[in-house]
């Protein structure tokens with residue numbers, strides 16, 4: 021071999037070697053230091069330590085990796101990106117939020133009518149799951165024999181996780197007819213009305229009793245008083261009926277006859293009874309609340325949810341306190357406003373002064389305070405209501421017949437009746453149905469105070 025050729029070969033060898041070294045070095049320098057585990061799933065609603073997806077950090081420590089998991093919503097199924105940063109390196113890792121947990125639930129025994137069936141969801145309660153669940157029977161059951169029977173219910177979630185439990189049902193003979201709950205009603209002439217919406221039916225065993233209406237002469241286009249008959253039947257064939265009077269009344273606005281029932285001083289242990297009566301007659305009313313009876317505060321939200329209006333009547337209802345000064349009044353009013361907010365989500369603007377705006381008792385504590393307060397509450401955006409009728413339950417020793425007489429003495433088209441929802445007002449509760457019936461027969465509807473209501477103001481005496 022000649023010298024030239026040897027030198028050439030050596031040079032080529034050197035070049036190849038250098039190339040290998042450079043490529044190796046490049047691969048070494050650019051290889052990722054972050055190594056991840058292959059299972060990157062997160063159970064829905066769990067608490068996640070995102071460092072658990074890191075297997076190791078080459079030449080470093082897991083604690084030196086900065087993790088940004090802000091894009092992940094562990095409350096929602098889906099695929100998300102988590103960013104891992106280590107020195108100059110950044111890796112975007114895809115992780116999945118999954119639901120593999122079966123629903124948890126309790127079972128409860130229920131009765132089912134002979135030869136009928138029952139909605140399986142009535143046999144379970146307190147279902148716990150991250151997604152929507154459905155309840156089914158494990159198979160088709162027949163309830164053709166009086167007595168106890170064991171069935172299996174399956175609760176499944178949206179992600180095909182499910183759990184099964186056994187529960188007993190009592191198969192009984194159904195002899196009770198459905199109850200039709202309805203009061204007399206009035207509708208505006210020419211309006212669209214579904215007569216079925218005026219009543220509700222309840223049955224002890226049948227969730228969906230049938231309801232039929234015999235409308236008779238009823239004509240929503242013509243003013244007048246009509247008898248309408250409702251018939252209800254349950255799946256076992258028990259039937260009941262109820263006839264109500266529906267008034268088709270003049271157009272809305274000035275000619276409409278409206279009663280605004282207002283209950284001051286509650287909530288109290290009478291509130292649930294008052295609410296039941298209002299439901300029964302499909303009436304809405306207004307409650308001017310105080311903060312004094314803390315045991316019954318849940319009725320503030322219950323009343324509001326039923327469509328009644330919550331107004332404010334001051335927190336303490338103590339004359340010496342609220343009328344001690346203008347500041348004292350507003351402090352007390354704002355306190356009951358916050359209380360209302362806790363239960364209904366906002367501070368009501370409808371208010372009533374303890375004793376009404378015409379009270380003279382306040383003179384004893386601050387001269388001229390009512391003249392100031394009546395102006396100032398309006399400046400602050402409140403609207404204060406007195407009344408133009410009362411049942412007199414604020415006075416001592418008012419008999420039921422006297423109460424009824426007072427409450428039904430008005431013939432105004434818009435009547436705001438003062439009543440009380442407080443200790444010792446049993447007569448108020450007992451006379452309420454008759455008072456409602458009286459006005460409903462005369463074509464009045466019962467409404468809760470809103471911005472369209474009348475605002476009765478009495479004469480300010482202090």
Ligand SMILES: [Zn+2]
Nearest residue numbers: 284285374375
């Ligand atoms: Zn009061």
